[in-house]
Amino acid sequence: MKVIFMGTPHYGAIVLNKLIESKHQVVAVVCQPDKPVGRKQILTPPETKVIAKEHNIPVYQFNKIRIDGVETLKSIDADIMVTAAYGQILSQEILDITKFGVYNVHASVLPKYRGSSPIQWSLINGEKEIGVTILKTLAGLDNGPILLTESMPISDDDTVESLMQKLGEIGAELMVKALDMLENGKYELKEQNEDEMTYFPMLKKEKSNIDFSKTSREVFNFVRGMAEWPVAVTNVCGNVLKVYSATPVSYLAEREYEAGEVVCATSKLGLIVKCGEGYVRLNDIQPQSSKRMKDTDFLNGKKIPVGTKLLDVEFN
């Protein structure tokens, strides 16, 4: 089949690579415009664009696809459109352009975890399983009928990054399979059960404060779910501390501590904080105006008194 691929970041790139390897033909790649990255604001092309160029596939980058993309897409001779983390909402007009319409790879077992950050939310909520769904895109949000689903367990070692990689690979295979099925006409679309639907919004920086009144396990999950972006934060003596990793630890405290109080801060043991239940060690952190480092390194240069209360960071 002739496929128009729409996707932007790494997760999409995994799928794109697989499609290119398959017997199907990727006739065009659509991705978000190049974005200025970093302090230097260097224009950086999305990963999918780079791959497309390597394979001499035409690339299209629309500012607003529903407005400036329609005519172009219509002019491309394709059977189907495939989306994988594209980053823009498609209009009904676009959904109708190709014979088979649009199919999407979503990183959850729908109808659970609709929304843009299923991997992150699955981690934050402490799910034991996650998966990939191939669905037909309708006008609504991740609500189309399901073609294929595959689930996999989440382990304590998993991070947003590792899951993205694994799910990207699973999703890539499923998508190729889906294209085969569609081409052969042997497939069945199953409507989603709206009663079982759950939806989670985009993550926000304003909601990145760690709530230490939760259990150490919940803090651990929150931190790893946020680790890629926007990164969990807490306020240490007036300074923002980004936390990339917090692991539950057992600790013998000399006295009772409140949730959010520093229980131990030595360069041997690390930075240990009391939670609503149990303790966590903030072992991979980034102090304000500084680089990412281990807690033990941080404590070599900075002394934090035991009993210091970690507060919320205020965002303006």
Added chain:
RNA sequence: CGCGGGGUGGAGCAGCUGGCAGCUCGUUGGGCUCAUAACCCAAAGGUCACGAGGUUCGAAUCCCGUCCCCGCAA
């Protein structure tokens, strides 16, 4: 010229109202302990980002220029 922080032994930092380069950790060697997230002793390791720059009797510290790193904002 978006705003701000910073470049000091392997790591993280202090020193910056000029005057012998310091702290915590790591490393190496030795000691103690049934044992340790423990402790004791000793050692190695730095042209203080760069500039045959400026000021000075003297600069890590003050001035000038350059480069690099980081946070915020996007």
